[in-house]
Amino acid sequence: MWKLLQIELFKIFKRPRTYISFVAVAALVSIIQFGLKVDGKMYVDFMLRDLSASFNIEGNVLNGYLVCYIILQLLLVHVPLLITLIAADLISGEANMGTLRLLLTKPVSRTEVILAKFLAAAIYTFLLLIFMAILALFVSMAIFGTDDMLNLKSGYVVQLKSNDIFWRYICAFCFAALAMLTVASLGFFLSLFAENSIGPIVATMSVIVVFTILSTLDIPIFNAIKPYLFTTHMIGWKGFFDVKVNNDNEAIIGSVQNLDKVLQAAGILALHIFGLLLASVLVFRKKDILS
Amino acid sequence: MKKIIFVFLSSLICHFSTSAQDVNSLIKKVRSKLDKVNDYIAEGKMKTDVAFIKAPVGKVKVFYKRPDKFTVKRDKGISILPKSGVSFNMSSVLSGDNYTAIPSGESTVGGDKVKLVKLLPNDDNSDVVLTTLYIDEANLLIKKANTTTRENGTFEMEMSYGKYASYGLPDRVIFAFNTKEYKLPKGVTLEFDTDDTPKHSVKNKKGRVEIIYSSYVINKNISDMEFK
Numbered sequence: 102m103w104k105l106l107q108i109e110l111f112k113i114f115k116r117p118r119t120y121i122s123f124v125a126v127a128a129l130v131s132i133i134q135f136g137l138k139v140d141g142k143m144y145v146d147f148m149l150r151d152l153s154a155s156f157n158i159e160g161n162v163l164n165g166y167l168v169c170y171i172i173l174q175l176l177l178v179h180v181p182l183l184i185t186l187i188a189a190d191l192i193s194g195e196a197n198m199g200t201l202r203l204l205l206t207k208p209v210s211r212t213e214v215i216l217a218k219f220l221a222a223a224i225y226t227f228l229l230l231i232f233m234a235i236l237a238l239f240v241s242m243a244i245f246g247t248d249d250m251l252n253l254k255s256g257y258v259v260q261l262k263s264n265d266i267f268w269r270y271i272c273a274f275c276f277a278a279l280a281m282l283t284v285a286s287l288g289f290f291l292s293l294f295a296e297n298s299i300g301p302i303v304a305t306m307s308v309i310v311v312f313t314i315l316s317t318l319d320i321p322i323f324n325a326i327k328p329y330l331f332t333t334h335m336i337g338w339k340g341f342f343d344v345k346v347n348n349d350n351e352a353i354i355g356s357v358q359n360l361d362k363v364l365q366a367a368g369i370l371a372l373h374i375f376g377l378l379l380a381s382v383l384v385f386r387k388k389d390i391l392s
Numbered sequence: 393m394k395k396i397i398f399v400f401l402s403s404l405i406c407h408f409s410t411s412a413q414d415v416n417s418l419i420k421k422v423r424s425k426l427d428k429v430n431d432y433i434a435e436g437k438m439k440t441d442v443a444f445i446k447a448p449v450g451k452v453k454v455f456y457k458r459p460d461k462f463t464v465k466r467d468k469g470i471s472i473l474p475k476s477g478v479s480f481n482m483s484s485v486l487s488g489d490n491y492t493a494i495p496s497g498e499s500t501v502g503g504d505k506v507k508l509v510k511l512l513p514n515d516d517n518s519d520v521v522l523t524t525l526y527i528d529e530a531n532l533l534i535k536k537a538n539t540t541t542r543e544n545g546t547f548e549m550e551m552s553y554g555k556y557a558s559y560g561l562p563d564r565v566i567f568a569f570n571t572k573e574y575k576l577p578k579g580v581t582l583e584f585d586t587d588d589t590p591k592h593s594v595k596n597k598k599g600r601v602e603i604i605y606s607s608y609v610i611n612k613n614i615s616d617m618e619f620k
Contacts, residue, residue, distance in 0.1 A: 151574045152445075152472070155599070160470030174582045249469035255578045260447040263469060319578070339583075343446075350441040352448040 102213055109221035113187060122183035122229055126176070130236040133172050134244060137163060141245075148253050158251075165242030166250040166266050170342065172237040177277055177335070181284040181309050184229065188222045189288030189301035192385070196296040202390050215385045219378055222285045227278055234274050252342045259343050265354045273338040276363070279370045280335040284309060286377035287331075293384050331373050337366030415495040415509050418527060423486045425532050426560045431457040432610045433618075434561070438464070440472060442599035444574040447472060452603060455618045456481060463619050464603070474569045474601055475544050482534050482560070485523060490514050501526050501535040501550070519543055533560060545570045556608050564604050571599040 113119050137144060141163045149158060192215075195201040204214060250266050252259040261269070287308060291301035312332035315323050327333045340363035345356040357363060434454040440447040451467035462481040464473055496508035506526040513520055519541050526536035533553050540546045547569040554563035 148576065148580070151572070151576065154572045155569075156472045156474055158470065158472050160466070162470060251470060253576060253581060255576045255581045255583050257444040257446060257574065258472075260445070260470065260472065262448055265448075344448075346446050349439065350443075350446075351439055352446040354448050 102217060105209060105213060105217035106220050109191075109217050110224060113191075113221055113225055119187060119225065122180075122186065123232055125183055126180070126229065126233050127236060129176060129179075130172055130233070130240070133175065134168065134241060137168055137171070138244060141168075149251075152253075152258060161246055161248035162251055163245060164248040164250070165238065165245040166247060166261075166263070166270075168241040168245050169238040169270065170250065170252065172241070173273065173277070173338070176233065176237070177280070177338070178313065180229070180233070180281060181335075182306055184226050184281050184285050185288045185302055185305040185309070187225050187288075188285035189292045189305045190298040191218045191222055191289055191292055193292040193295040193301050194298045196390075197298060205390055211386045212382055215382050219286070219289055219381070222289055223282055226281045226285050230274060230278050230281060234270075238270055250342070254343070260352065261342065261344065262354055269341040272341045276338040276341070276367055279367055279374070280338070283331050283335070283370045283373045283377075286374045286381075290377045290381045290384075293381060293388065331370060334366035334369045337363050337370075340366075415493045415507075418507065418529060418532075419486060419493050419509065422527060422532050422534060422560070425558075426483045426486060427458075429456070429458075429483065429559050429561065430611050431455075431614045432561065432608050433612070433614055434605045434608045436603050436605040436607075438466070439602045439604075440599075441602070442571055444571075445472060445599075454603065454605070455614060456483070457614060457616070457619070458483065461616070461619045474547075474567060474571075474599060482537065485511070485520075485537070485539075490518075491523075496524065499526060501528075502552070504528050504535060505530075506535050531557065533557060556605075556610075559608075559610060561608055561610075562605065564602065567601045567603075569599050569601075 145163050146153075149162070152158065192201065195204060205211065247263055249263050250261040252261060284305070288301060288305040291304050292298075295301045309332065312330045316327055316330050316333040316336075340359050341357055343358035344352045344354070345358050346352055432455075434456075436452055436454065437449050438452040439449050450469060450471070452471075453465050453467060455461070455463045455465070460481070460483075465471065491511045491513050494510040494512065496510050499506055499508055505528075507529050509525045509527060511523040511525065521540045521542060523540075524538040525534050527533070528535050531553075533551075535551060537549045538546065539549075547567060550566045550568075551562035552564040553561075556563065
């Protein structure tokens with residue numbers, strides 16, 4: 102199994118397209134950081150305009166923690182598309198090249214093959230997220246410094262103490278890993294049914310785009326189906342950046358406002374991963390490999 | 393009849409002029425108590441209670457220097473302080489004689505009997521339109537102040553005194569002020585979940601900031617740099 106995993110990782114990281122995602126993430130993060138460094142004050146003034154009407158706000162508002170939050174908000178919607186490029190190609194790519202049949206002539210079970218491929222996709226996903234975390238969080242902290250974080254939500258403002266943020270990011274990235282792995286599982290599952298990469302990649306992207314639009318549209322008719330779309334739960338990481346308050350309206354350091362909701366979202370994503378992986382194993386074991 | 397009216401008016405004028413004198417002398421006494429403090433640095437904790445802000449309790453340092461320099465700084469982190477109220481200081485209100493004091497009766501604050509004094513600024517361009525002081529005459533302490541300004545509406549300060557009462561410095565100050573509405577479009581905050589209302593109960597539309605002072609360092613000649 103370990104040998105199989107090594108081979109799969111070798112195959113993934115040998116292909117130039119694997120690095121497109123890393124380059125794209127680096128470019129996007131750098132562009133956002135550059136923009137905020139040059140013109141961030143204007144952005145902050147705009148975001149704080151209602152608050153500034155009644156309050157004087159002093160301190161390093163545009164600090165590394167806030168910049169990372171802004172980057173994650175923007176990127177975690179698009180990173181799934183980059184993950185799809187690899188995950189949806191793992192089986193169909195081999196089928197396209199005619200190496201899948203050859204691979205299965207080796208003395209390993211089909212379950213081992215598919216699990217090794219899935220694990221390789223998961224490792225790629227985690228590496229992309231770690232790369233993103235280093236750029237978005239640590240580089241932003243180095244460029245913009247650190248301070249308390251003001252999470253400006255549409256209805257209220259949450260002030261997080263600087264010593265109460267880092268663990269939230271660790272949790273947020275773990276949650277994001279679950280979300281991205283769900284996407285990888287979907288792409289992986291769809292790649293079982295095609296003999297070229299384009300079909301499952303486009304199909305996975307289409308599902309994500311359609312589901313994301315349905316999740317974000319605030320139209321009552323779609324609200325009923327939102328809980329059943331995995332894309333609705335993918336933004337659950339934001340829950341780590343909201344805190345509970347006590348009876349005196351003081352924010353409780355170290356608390357999470359809707360922890361049960363966040364955990365429920367994580368559970369739903371984990372169920373998706375398990376379900377899609379199980380379905381992939383079952384389909385692959387019964388599949389008639391002709392290419 | 394004329395005699396009666398004359399006597400009545402004379403006694404009325406006499407009464408008001410005596411009351412005004414009493415009030416002016418009371419203010420003078422309070423001011424002379426506050427004048428014992430040239431400057432101070434105080435440390436304390438600040439609680440913010442605003443319906444649309446979730447902020448933790450933070451440590452603050454408060455700097456004051458006569459006649460009217462006053463600033464509140466959060467020890468670490470970002471500070472969100474109301475534009476009115478917090479920077480308003482009793483010593484600076486009573487400094488100078490550029491106001492007219494009008495006696496307005498008596499009341500109670502926290503069970504203590506207080507005298508109500510309205511201060512009307514003589515300067516037509518002053519931002520402060522009216523200040524009502526609730527003065528504990530026995531201890532020469534300002535227990536409460538309501539101030540109406542042109543720019544920042546009305547705010548209220550309530551003070552409790554303890555070991556620094558001899559200097560007229562409070563142990564606890566509560567600022568109550570009006571807040572404007574806070575709303576950001578969901579498209580800007582990239583929030584797509586429908587449930588975004590604060591879970592805590594909104595007691596009222598007013599905001600409240602409470603500073604609980606733990607210590608004062610008085611008359612140590614602090615630098616003007618602290619106010620920049």
